[in-house]
Amino acid sequence: MLRRGTKLLEQFKVQPEDQVRVTEDNLRKTVEAVFSKMGLDSSDSALGADVLVKADMRGVDTHGVSNMLRSYVTGYGNGELNSHPNWTITRETPATANIDGDRGLGIIVTPKAMDIAIEKAKNVGMGVVTIHNSRHLGMASYHALKAVDNDMIGMCMTSCPPGVLPTFGAEPVLGTNPIAIAAPADKEAPFVFDAAMSAVAGNKLGLARRNGTQLLAGWVADHDGSPIMEEVDPPTPGYEGSASSYLLPVGGTRELGSHKGYGMMCLVDILGGILTGGGYGMNPGRPNFGHYVAAYNIEAFMDTKEFKRTMDEWINMLNSSKPAPGHDRVMYPGQPEHEAVIERSENGIPLHYEVIDWFKDICGELSIPFSLV
Numbered sequence: 001m002l003r004r005g006t007k008l009l010e011q012f013k014v015q016p017e018d019q020v021r022v023t024e025d026n027l028r029k030t031v032e033a034v035f036s037k038m039g040l041d042s043s044d045s046a047l048g049a050d051v052l053v054k055a056d057m058r059g060v061d062t063h064g065v066s067n068m069l070r071s072y073v074t075g076y077g078n079g080e081l082n083s084h085p086n087w088t089i090t091r092e093t094p095a096t097a098n099i100d101g102d103r104g105l106g107i108i109v110t111p112k113a114m115d116i117a118i119e120k121a122k123n124v125g126m127g128v129v130t131i132h133n134s135r136h137l138g139m140a141s142y143h144a145l146k147a148v149d150n151d152m153i154g155m156c157m158t159s160c161p162p163g164v165l166p167t168f169g170a171e172p173v174l175g176t177n178p179i180a181i182a183a184p185a186d187k188e189a190p191f192v193f194d195a196a197m198s199a200v201a202g203n204k205l206g207l208a209r210r211n212g213t214q215l216l217a218g219w220v221a222d223h224d225g226s227p228i229m230e231e232v233d234p235p236t237p238g239y240e241g242s243a244s245s246y247l248l249p250v251g252g253t254r255e256l257g258s259h260k261g262y263g264m265m266c267l268v269d270i271l272g273g274i275l276t277g278g279g280y281g282m283n284p285g286r287p288n289f290g291h292y293v294a295a296y297n298i299e300a301f302m303d304t305k306e307f308k309r310t311m312d313e314w315i316n317m318l319n320s321s322k323p324a325p326g327h328d329r330v331m332y333p334g335q336p337e338h339e340a341v342i343e344r345s346e347n348g349i350p351l352h353y354e355v356i357d358w359f360k361d362i363c364g365e366l367s368i369p370f371s372l373v
Contacts, residue, residue, distance in 0.1 A: 012061070012207045014350045021348030022356075022372045028053045030359065030372055031065055037366040038076040039083035044108050048072075051107040055139040056349045059340030060194070062203035063139040066210075066355045071136070072105060073362065081105050081135055087112070090277070094124045098277060099131045101291075106137025106158070110291050114146045114154070117295040121152055125300030130271075131291040132278025140180035141194035141337075143293050148184045151304050153296040156180045158289055159273030162281040164198045164247040167254050167262040170225030172246045175281045176202045177268035182334070184298075186308035188315045192334030197265040198247040199258075208234040210352055218252030220245040227253050268292075 028049050035045035056064030075081035085104025089097050097116055101109045113129040120127025137143065140156040147154025160175025176196035183191045196202065199219040208215060214231040221227045222245055235245040250261025273280040276290040298304045318332045344350075356372060363370040 012204050014352045018352050019350040020356045023348050026372050033368045048107050051138045051142050057341050057344050058337040060139050062201050067203045067206050097129045101131050101134030106134045109134050110137045110143050114143045114293045117293050118150050121295040121297040126296050128294045130276040132276035135288050140178045141192050144180040144182035147295040148182045148190045154182045155294040157268045157272045157292045159269050167258045173282045174265045177265040185311035188312050189338035197261050199252050205234040
């Protein structure tokens, strides 16, 4: 029986009675060992673990170990993922590059693409890199935040396999197509926007199923494309005919602005799909995912210190604005994740006991010492 009446977004959090808290270091070591057993070299194993564990530390459980690691293990096992991608730059200018990812996992290839974008931004003011023939890139804001570490504004987007209906549509022809933008501040935590362009992130469905909770009205549609305007069980896994319902764009219905989410998904398909040379989500034979990263050197536009001071002022304006009834404060994008890092550094990362059981099984299967708890 799925839990009803849970507070908004609480349905995606592991309930206290189902939690097992693990330390960042123990989780990082275990995930790194799993990647190593998949054939990745030591540096890529550490990088992959960093992407996943930082997602968990920031409270982005949808893209942490709970949802993603077992999928990656399956991909390496069946040959879908290349553990030693010989990724290559296929086109390049002083400000841009295009990369063939050679079936490399996006969490391994995309950080390296952002490093290239950052170097280009240092030289000419901005850098844009597109990637085709790659796979899932994890938490998009991980890559955008690499630019912030260099006093730049970072952007990342990924064109995903289809699973979302267009406005007025009854066939899922677009991906969730997330966008992340991160900008540095001075004394305040960075601004970090990271969101799917669907009404709810696809990976949240797995969390809702694991936690036994329902989705809110207007998040999914039935098979004829009609939005379901009542709480409903999460769709069963799968695309097209195998799914029990389909995700809707941000906004849910046209009256509530779904055309905006639909338009943003199209934008990501163009920049993160077609522009990469790898096609788009519904393109036959398309290799799964396309990625787009960009770095903007603030100094090319204005004084960096002044920008960061103004960001602090702007963030404080948002935080000090009057909250609506029933809410104690106004937060800015990136603030909840920053606070999650503080809380989880002190108390550990909450994993569902089912995830702990999976780790016990996979560690036994791969002859890795189990040391999470």
